[in-house]
Amino acid sequence: MKKIAIIGAGASGLLCAIECAKNGLNVTVFEQNSKPAKKILVSGNGRCNISNTQLSPQDYFSQNPSFVTYALQNFDYKAFEKYVSDMGLVLQRTDDGRVYPLSNEAKSVATLLMQHATLLGVKILTDTKITTLTPLFKDYDAVVVATGSEAASHLGGCADGYTFAQEFGHTIIPTFPSLVQLHLREKIVKKMTGAKIFTEVSLYINGQKEMQTQGDVLFSNYGVSGFAILDISHFVSEALLHFQAVDISINLLPEFTIQKLSNHIQKVAKANPLLSIEDILAGLLPQKILKAVLETLDIQHATPITTKLTKKIANQILNWKFEVTDTHGFRHAEVSGGGVNTQEINPKTFESYKKKNLYFTGEVLDVVGRRGGFNFAFAWASGYLAAQDIIKKKLHHN
Numbered sequence: 001m002k003k004i005a006i007i008g009a010g011a012s013g014l015l016c017a018i019e020c021a022k023n024g025l026n027v028t029v030f031e032q033n034s035k036p037a038k039k040i041l042v043s044g045n046g047r048c049n050i051s052n053t054q055l056s057p058q059d060y061f062s063q064n065p066s067f068v069t070y071a072l073q074n075f076d077y078k079a080f081e082k083y084v085s086d087m088g089l090v091l092q093r094t095d096d097g098r099v100y101p102l103s104n105e106a107k108s109v110a111t112l113l114m115q116h117a118t119l120l121g122v123k124i125l126t127d128t129k130i131t132t133l134t135p136l137f138k139d140y141d142a143v144v145v146a147t148g149s150e151a152a153s154h155l156g157g158c159a160d161g162y163t164f165a166q167e168f169g170h171t172i173i174p175t176f177p178s179l180v181q182l183h184l185r186e187k188i189v190k191k192m193t194g195a196k197i198f199t200e201v202s203l204y205i206n207g208q209k210e211m212q213t214q215g216d217v218l219f220s221n222y223g224v225s226g227f228a229i230l231d232i233s234h235f236v237s238e239a240l241l242h243f244q245a246v247d248i249s250i251n252l253l254p255e256f257t258i259q260k261l262s263n264h265i266q267k268v269a270k271a272n273p274l275l276s277i278e279d280i281l282a283g284l285l286p287q288k289i290l291k292a293v294l295e296t297l298d299i300q301h302a303t304p305i306t307t308k309l310t311k312k313i314a315n316q317i318l319n320w321k322f323e324v325t326d327t328h329g330f331r332h333a334e335v336s337g338g339g340v341n342t343q344e345i346n347p348k349t350f351e352s353y354k355k356k357n358l359y360f361t362g363e364v365l366d367v368v369g370r371r372g373g374f375n376f377a378f379a380w381a382s383g384y385l386a387a388q389d390i391i392k393k394k395l396h397h398n
């Protein structure tokens with residue numbers, strides 16, 4: 001019977017293990033953590049954004065953008081939905097295509113995967129950290145590296161997969177944290193800690209506007225987080241890796257134009273001459289944010305509200321520039337950019353072009369998706385397709 005070793009009991013390793021075991025193979029999964037599927041358990045704020053109905057290569061970043069195409073077409077959302085439905089996992093989708101388990105609990109995903117793996121006879125060796133791959137080829141016919149990335153070290157994130165790849169001559173595209181919070185130079189952000197607001201964020205790299213997105217921003221003592229920040233973080237992090245200058249501009253009231261906002265302030269001031277500028281802004285912005293806006297512009301309680309002043313305030317509120325100094329690091333990142341160079345991996349089978357019967361699946365590869373279930377989608381697809389190739393091969397180990 002063919003013997004398969006899988007390193008990593010995460011999303012792609014577990015799906016690969018289940019599929020191999022279903023097809024009669026003898027599968028051992030090595031997991032360094034004391035518990036499998038740690039990232040699945042915390043994903044999507046405990047809900048697990050398990051996939052997306054609208055998978056396309058444009059949702060992924062890699063030095064080799066077409067690498068994901070075959071996998072997304074050959075284990076597409078429909079195929080995935082059927083696969084997990086046969087296992088008993090029912091899914092629900094949101095209007096924008098995100099998919100979650102009907103239970104709304106990540107735990108049901110992890111539990112079902114583990115139950116199926118166990119019932120199919122997969123051996124899952126927890127607290128077992130693999131340090132080198134070469135000896136495994138003596139005992140196993142195929143080895144699958146499903147070790148994930150360096151993101152979230154407290155959940156098992158590490159660089160081991162890259163070391164394994166290098167053992168066989170693979171190259172590594174430099175890695176960087178992605179879907180991660182950002183550090184800002186301006187000390188004033190500290191005073192806004194805890195304030196959350198819906199914004200439009202623009203990203204500038206070396207002074208050039210690169211992208212714009214809308215979503216929540218949450219201020220903290222080191223900088224900013226929130227969905228709008230996570231959505232730009234990949235490009236920020238990559239630019240910082242290349243020592244480029246990165247700035248963001250936060251529009252705190254995207255529904256206003258500068259003219260409309262200054263007209264509004266002037267109108268309220270005229271109708272209520274006793275109100276200070278702080279009182280007027282209190283109807284528009286969270287307290288901590290409006291105080292920080294006024295402090296930045298050095299505006300006092302008694303400062304007269306002139307047309308020039310209202311324009312200045314409106315400009316600050318709609319176009320507040322911050323310099324990004326760093327990301328919050330791999331420990332806090334959800335995923336990682338870079339990884340094993342996909343030019344050296346077969347996009348249909350995920351087998352290494354450098355070593356026969358060696359496979360790389362999931363986030364260890366230089367493939368990262370945007371927020372919305374795309375990272376799990378690639379982990380499932382690559383794990384499934386690697387299993388298909390292993391099943392097809394005539395390998396014999398006694």
Ligand SMILES: Cc1cc2nc3c(=O)[nH]c(=O)nc-3n(C[C@H](O)[C@H](O)[C@H](O)COP(=O)(O)OP(=O)(O)OC[C@H]3O[C@@H](n4cnc5c(N)ncnc54)[C@H](O)[C@@H]3O)c2cc1C
Pocket residue numbers: 007008009010011012013030031032033036037038039040042043044045048049050051128129130131146147148149151152155156157158160161333334335361362363364372373374375376377379
């Ligand atoms: C907080 C958080 C929330 C997330 N939410 C979502 C979400 O909602 N939707 C989404 O699509 N993506 C989400 N992600 C990303 C997603 O979790 C990953 O992209 C996905 O888990 C990658 O799957 P993988 O199988 O490649 O690796 P992983 O799931 O990381 O699994 C790799 C496993 O390998 C083990 N391992 C590593 N090295 C060794 C070794 N040397 N020996 C033995 N074992 C080893 C690790 O301990 C780990 O268990 C989230 C990530 C985080 C951190």
